[in-house]
Amino acid sequence: MTITPNYAVRRCSLPDCAAWYDVVAVTFAGTARADGWRTWRSLNLRLCSDHAWLWVDGAGDGPHRPGLAQVDDVVWVRCACGWELDTAGLTAGESASQYLAHLAGEVVAGTVNR
Ligand SMILES: [Zn+2]
Ligand SMILES: [Zn+2]
Numbered sequence: 001m002t003i004t005p006n007y008a009v010r011r012c013s014l015p016d017c018a019a020w021y022d023v024v025a026v027t028f029a030g031t032a033r034a035d036g037w038r039t040w041r042s043l044n045l046r047l048c049s050d051h052a053w054l055w056v057d058g059a060g061d062g063p064h065r066p067g068l069a070q071v072d073d074v075v076w077v078r079c080a081c082g083w084e085l086d087t088a089g090l091t092a093g094e095s096a097s098q099y100l101a102h103l104a105g106e107v108v109a110g111t112v113n114r
Contacts, residue, residue, distance in 0.1 A: 007024070014104055054103060063080060085099060
């Protein structure tokens, strides 16, 4: 389905995923977020209901749940799988892109399966 980009469109952050939702509709429905979607506010990322299991699987952490850690003056993006990114000199957008490239690579490689 082709969508017309506008303010309300929120897409899944995975580059090859076409899923999206209407944030205005969700907001006025009075729910915190779209059904089954997950958001990681630190890097402004979101995953659709088909991909949210990478972050949260059932009641526990998913295989690629990200987090931030600060070591001395450097902030690291650390993935639950052990992948990590030294963000020194990177913008939030660049850090998000690199984390997403990691995530997309894992999905494409099929190293993570439901
Ligand atoms: Zn998705
Ligand atoms: Zn990972």
